[in-house]
Amino acid sequence: MTTFVPKSPYQNNFIWLWNVYRNSMQDESTLVYVNGQLLPRDKATVSVYDAGFLSGDGIFEGLRIYNSKIFRLSEHIKRFLDNARVLEFAPKYTFDDVRDAIRKVVEANGHLGVNYLRLQMSRGVTKSPAMDPTYSLFSPTVVIYPEIKEPIYDKKGIRLMTSHIRRIPPDALDQKIHTFNKMNSLLAKLESNRYGLDDAIMLDKEGFVAETSTANIFFVKGDTISTSFPNACLNGITRQTILAETPKLGYKAVEKNHSLFDVYTSDEIFLTGTVGEIAPVIEVDGRKIGSGTVGEVSKNVSNRYMKIVNEQGEVP
Numbered sequence: 001m002t003t004f005v006p007k008s009p010y011q012n013n014f015i016w017l018w019n020v021y022r023n024s025m026q027d028e029s030t031l032v033y034v035n036g037q038l039l040p041r042d043k044a045t046v047s048v049y050d051a052g053f054l055s056g057d058g059i060f061e062g063l064r065i066y067n068s069k070i071f072r073l074s075e076h077i078k079r080f081l082d083n084a085r086v087l088e089f090a091p092k093y094t095f096d097d098v099r100d101a102i103r104k105v106v107e108a109n110g111h112l113g114v115n116y117l118r119l120q121m122s123r124g125v126t127k128s129p130a131m132d133p134t135y136s137l138f139s140p141t142v143v144i145y146p147e148i149k150e151p152i153y154d155k156k157g158i159r160l161m162t163s164h165i166r167r168i169p170p171d172a173l174d175q176k177i178h179t180f181n182k183m184n185s186l187l188a189k190l191e192s193n194r195y196g197l198d199d200a201i202m203l204d205k206e207g208f209v210a211e212t213s214t215a216n217i218f219f220v221k222g223d224t225i226s227t228s229f230p231n232a233c234l235n236g237i238t239r240q241t242i243l244a245e246t247p248k249l250g251y252k253a254v255e256k257n258h259s260l261f262d263v264y265t266s267d268e269i270f271l272t273g274t275v276g277e278i279a280p281v282i283e284v285d286g287r288k289i290g291s292g293t294v295g296e297v298s299k300n301v302s303n304r305y306m307k308i309v310n311e312q313g314e315v316p
């Protein structure tokens with residue numbers, strides 16, 4: 001099987017390439033779940049008439065496995081099913097259907113060191129290419145990709161830029177819908193890749209910070225840790241975990257608006273998300289954040305997060 005090696009978005013190309021090579025070699029043995037079947041990667045396919053391919057009509061979840069258990073499994077399944085309900089995917093899947101499918105994938109791939117699952121559902125196969133949901137013929141298409149995936153951001157600190165591409169406001173598209181159709185985020189990520197940076201901050205239509213292309217964002221000022229309101233950003237499960245956990249570490253945790261003034265004058269900044277965990281930010285738009293190194297608060301928050309993900313996983 002030929003392996004596609006993506007261009008490195010990181011500063012250290014050698015480590016990135018080595019990880020891509022190592023992971024792709026292991027990934028070749030993984031079995032992908034496609035509508036109830038477990039198939040080798042190169043046999044795992046969906047129809048060219050699938051609504052996900054034709055119109056990005058689908059939803060996803062990323063789940064991490066720690067010590068054979070999945071962190072916040074129930075929350076991920078509930079969010080997935082809520083999204084399917086909002087998009088009126090039919091017939092409906094139950095909590096147990098999704099959990100059973102996940103269990104099947106973990107049982108089939110666990111011994112390979114799989115530590116990340118990508119769960120996707122589209123409206124399914126349609127009778128012809130169109131933006132009409134009534135063209136859909138059967139049930140939704142469900143795919144679960146098992147992965148061996150390192151956290152996507154460098155824990156030694158990442159560099160961001162502010163994208164000129166704004167987030168979609170909730171009156172145009174409710175950002176709680178966890179769709180894989182995120183063209184504006186993709187354009188923002190392309191922009192940051194072009195400048196050799198790790199990701200891009202996206203503002204809402206008022207000019208307040210929403211999130212990056214793939215992660216929520218937190219700011220530290222004194223003993224206060226703050227993040228955007230979940231209006232123009234996803235209400236991430238990691239975000240909710242950090243808001244609940246940081247007061248236990250002695251910090252005040254709040255949701256508020258942040259302009260670029262607040263970004264540049266923060267003591268520390270970090271990103272949150274299942275795929276990248278807690279990622280300290282050391283530079284935005286060429287300006288150092290705080291001392292320009294990973295700050296103490298970010299370290300404390302990250303340590304706390306790694307402790308609870310290892311303690312509070314659920315067996316699927």
Ligand SMILES: Cc1ncc(COP(=O)(O)O)c(C=O)c1O
Nearest residue numbers: 214215216234236237238273274
């Ligand atoms: C746009 C966006 N923001 C934030 C997140 C982080 O969400 P979570 O913490 O639930 O993984 C994701 C994850 O997929 C995302 O796609």
